[in-house]
Amino acid sequence: MAAKILTFAARQPRAERRRETLFRQVVRRAPQATLFLFLAPLAAGLLATAAPALGWLPALGGRELSAGPLVRLLAHPDLAGAVAVSVVSGGVAALVSLFLALAFAASFHHTRAWRLALRLTPSLIALPHAALAVGLAFLVAPSGPVFRLSRFLFGAPELPPLIVTLQDKYGLALALGLVVKEFPFLLLILISASHRLHLQDRLHAARCLGYSPATAWFKVALPELWPQMRLPFFAVIAYSLSVVDMAIILGPNNPPSLAVLVLRLFYDPDLSLRFPAACGAVLQLLIAAAAIVFCLGGEKVVAAGGRLWCQNAKRGRDRAAARAAVLVASATPLVLGAGALFALLVWSFADSWRWPDLIPPALGLKTWNTLGGSLVPVIFNSAALALASAALAVALSLLCLENERLYRVVPAQAWLLYLPLLLPQISILFGILVCASLLRLDETFTGVVWTHFVFVFPYVFLLLAAPHRQLDERFSDMAASLGHGQFESFLRVRLALLARAVAVAFAVGFAVSIAQYLPTLLLAPATWNTLTMEAVAASHSATRREVAVWAFLQAFLPLIVFTLAIALPGPQRMRRGARRRR
Secondary structure, three states: OOHHHHHHHHHHHHHHHHHHHHHHHHHHHHHHHHHHHHHHHHHHHHHHHHHHHOOOOOHHEOOOOOHHHHHHHOOOOOOOHHOOOOOOOHHHHHHHHHHHHHHHHHOOOOOOHHHHHHHHHHHHHOOOOOHHHHHHHHHOOOOOHHHHHHHHHHOOOOOOOOOOOOOOOOHHHHHHHHHHHHHHHHHHHHHHHHHHHHHHHHHHHHOOOOOOOOOOHHHHHHHHHHHHHHHHHHHHHHHHHOHHHHHHHHHHOOOHHHHHHHHHHHHOOOOOHHHHHHHHHHHHHHHHHHHHHHHHHHHHHHHHHHHHHHHOOOOOOOOOHHHHHHHHHHHHHHHHHHHHHHHHHHHHHHEEEOOOOOOOOEEOOOOHHHHHHHHHHHHHHHHHHHHHHHHHHHHHHHHHHHHHOOOOOOOHHHHHHHHHHHHOHHHHHHHHHHHHHOOOOOOOOHHHHHHHHHHHHHHHHHHHHHHHOOOHHHHHHHHHHHHOOHHHHHHHHHHHHOOOHHHHHHHHHHHHHHHHHHHHHHOOOOOOHHHHHHHHHHHOOOOOHHHHHHHHHHHHHHHHHHHHHHHHHOHHHHHHHHHHHH
C-alpha cells in the first residue's frame, strides 16, 4: 500500500497531492476523533451520575460522600413495585423476542417466509418506539379496532369490554409493545448473520443425514450464529429493562417502571430529590448488568445441555402443527406493528370514531388544520437533529473503515460499539446533562446532536462495516492503475459501490435519532422540541386524534427516508443498467 501511494504521488499534480495528503491525514485521525466523540460522553455521564448517587453535587449543596441518597431511595414507597415492573416487563419481552426469532429461523430458514421477513422487518425497525406504543395503545384498547372487529365478527356486547389492556399493574402491555419492536430487530440480526456465515451447505449436509429442518438448524447453525447474536440480545435486555417513552405510554402509572420513577424524581420541584434520582439511575444500571450476567450463566447451562443433545442420534420430526404455531406466533408482532401504524393513520384523519363503528364515518383534515401552526417548527427540529447526527455518524464510520483498510489496522474490541446500547440511557444521561451544563452545551443544537450521535453511531457503523469490508479491492487497484489516488478512488469508486449501503445506514441512523426521547428531553426540552417529545407528552393530555397526528408524523419521517434509501439501486442493478445503456 505504501508503494502504491508513492507511485501516485510521483504522477499527481501538486493540488491533487495536497488533497491526497489531507485525505490520508483525516483518515488516520478519524478513529481517535470518533472514540473521543463516542466514549467521552459515556465516561463523563457515568462519573457524573455516580457522584450525586454518593451525595456529591456541590451545585445542590452536596459536598461530602454519604449513603443518604441510597437511604432516601430505599425509603420510597414505589421502589419495590417499580423494580418488579421493570424486571417482569423487560425480562418477558427480551426472552419472548429471542424465542420467537430462534423458532422462526429454525422453522423457516431460506424459505419464502424467510425472504418476506427480510423485506418487512426493516420497516418495523424504522418505526420509532413512541409512535409504535401510541399506535399499539389505540389498537388494543378496549374500544380499539381489535375489539371493534371482534364485535363485528362474533357479536360482542354493545359496550366496550371492561378489561385492562393498557397500563396493567404487571407491565404486560409494555412487554407486548417491546416484543413488537424488538422481535424484528433480533430477527434481522439473525438473518443477516446467517447470510454472512454462509451456513446453507452445512444445513444441507445435515438434512442429507436425515435431520429435520428445525433440528438441523439448532444443531448446526445456532452454535455458529449465537456469538453474532449475543451482544444484540444483551442490548435488547438493557433497553427493555430501562425504556422510558414506551413505559410512559403503555406501562403502569402507580407504581411506574423504575426508569419512569427515576425520571419523576429528577423533575420533581424539590431539587434535593436529584440525589436519590441519581442513585436510582445507578440501580437501573446494576439491574441491567445483573440481568446480563444472569443470561451469561444461563447461556453456559444451555450450552452444556445443547452439547449433550447434539451428541445423540435423534433426527427429530418436521411437525406441520408446530410450524404453523411458530408462523402464527412470529407473524403476530409483525401484524400488530403494521396495525399500529394503520391505527395512527386512521385516527389522525378521523373526525370522530365512536363505538362500535368498524371504520370512522367521516375522514378529514380538521385535526391537522388545528395543529398546523405548531407542526412545522417541531418537524424542522426533529429533521434537523436527525439529519445532522446521522450524517456525522455515516461520515465518521466511513472514515474509520477507510483507516482500517488503508493502514490494515485491526479494530479494537467490537463490544465498545455496543456500550451505548448496553448501558441504560437513564444511567448516563443525567451525568451527560451535568457535563453539558458545565460546557454550556445544554439547550444547544451542538449538544443535542452530540448526544444523539452517541446512540446513532453504533447502528450506522455496524451496518456499514460488513459491506465496506466485503468490497473487492480490485476496484481500487483498477482506479490506481488509471492514476487515481486514494481520495479519488474512495469518492468515485468505493462510495458509488456503497451508495445503497450508505443510504440504508443513514436511514437507520435518521430513525434512531428521531426516536430519541430522553436525550432531547434532558438536554434541550425548551429550545429543541421534537415529534417524539410531543407524542409522549400528548399521550396523557391531548385527544386521540391529536396524539395520532404527532405519532404518525414521528413514524412517517423515518419511513420516507427508509423508502428512498431502499429505492436506490445496488451495485448489481447499476451494472445491469449500464449494460442496457450500452
